[in-house]
Amino acid sequence: MRARGGWRIIRGVQCLAVISMENLTPEAMEQVAAYFRALSEPTRLAILNLLREGERNVGELAQLCSCSPANVSRHLSLLSQHGLVRREGRGTAVYYRIADDSVYALCDLVCGNIARRYQRSQPFPGV
Amino acid sequence: MRARGGWRIIRGVQCLAVISMENLTPEAMEQVAAYFRALSEPTRLAILNLLREGERNVGELAQLCSCSPANVSRHLSLLSQHGLVRREGRGTAVYYRIADDSVYALCDLVCGNIARRYQRSQPFPGV
DNA sequence: GCATTATTTGCGTGATTGGTTAATTAGTCA
DNA sequence: TGACTAATTAACCAATCACGCAAATAATGC
Numbered sequence: 396m397r398a399r400g401g402w403r404i405i406r407g408v409q410c411l412a413v414i415s416m417e418n419l420t421p422e423a424m425e426q427v428a429a430y431f432r433a434l435s436e437p438t439r440l441a442i443l444n445l446l447r448e449g450e451r452n453v454g455e456l457a458q459l460c461s462c463s464p465a466n467v468s469r470h471l472s473l474l475s476q477h478g479l480v481r482r483e484g485r486g487t488a489v490y491y492r493i494a495d496d497s498v499y500a501l502c503d504l505v506c507g508n509i510a511r512r513y514q515r516s517q518p519f520p521g522v
Numbered sequence: 523m524r525a526r527g528g529w530r531i532i533r534g535v536q537c538l539a540v541i542s543m544e545n546l547t548p549e550a551m552e553q554v555a556a557y558f559r560a561l562s563e564p565t566r567l568a569i570l571n572l573l574r575e576g577e578r579n580v581g582e583l584a585q586l587c588s589c590s591p592a593n594v595s596r597h598l599s600l601l602s603q604h605g606l607v608r609r610e611g612r613g614t615a616v617y618y619r620i621a622d623d624s625v626y627a628l629c630d631l632v633c634g635n636i637a638r639r640y641q642r643s644q645p646f647p648g649v
Numbered sequence: 650g651c652a653t654t655a656t657t658t659g660c661g662t663g664a665t666t667g668g669t670t671a672a673t674t675a676g677t678c679a
Numbered sequence: 680t681g682a683c684t685a686a687t688t689a690a691c692c693a694a695t696c697a698c699g700c701a702a703a704t705a706a707t708g709c
Contacts, residue, residue, distance in 0.1 A: 416626070
């Protein structure tokens, strides 16, 4: 992967900014696709949404999104594999928290795209 | 739907993030998931990448990404359904172009997330 | 109309995925 | 150690998906 723009300073923070998807190898492209795939499931989006306010354990998340603990655990495992959430066992429970806030920026960006798209024809469904 | 935030800079990418994913109905959440699903396939990402430089017809895209025209046509149909590309027939050919440049901001943002993740452990695969 | 080229669509197939249930593992406390 | 709770994993099923192939559709020129 070529870092176009490379490292730059944004508001005093050194960031690896403006990486482009161009000229990626097939393996890297698959990584990007897999990242999007992790976000392509309503239940996983709901879980990420629930973690906005802070950490939660598996049982809490299962109750809040009306899923079985087994199901939630698997979703969390997948999210963890892609670095979206961080795992921390405390006692018999396992707490999960967001690993990178930029996920919300991504989701909100997509929300905006969809909303703008619907504003040209019909209102955004379920607003 | 509440408009909040407006333009913001996320890791060097200017984004119109007016909308938040919070408090979405299940149907709206499914829309967001479907949008991500459209981006969760390497071939579709490759097609979007090829359209960076301008419009292309189905045959050209098929040749450039080593896929069958039928396959490419199907991918384009799906991308079109989600408002990612725009269709325009000219002669017997059908040309597609990017409908919204913000897709690239999304993809590049994800590239950055993955690259940062790998920098902590191993180099990004396929650099 | 007929032939040609480009695109789309119908259908079958193998692979992947989300969900459920049950078994297993991990941690705590008596 | 044994009982108990929470989380993970395995096995399985149903649904979805990407792809290949072939048929159908659309647009152009003879």
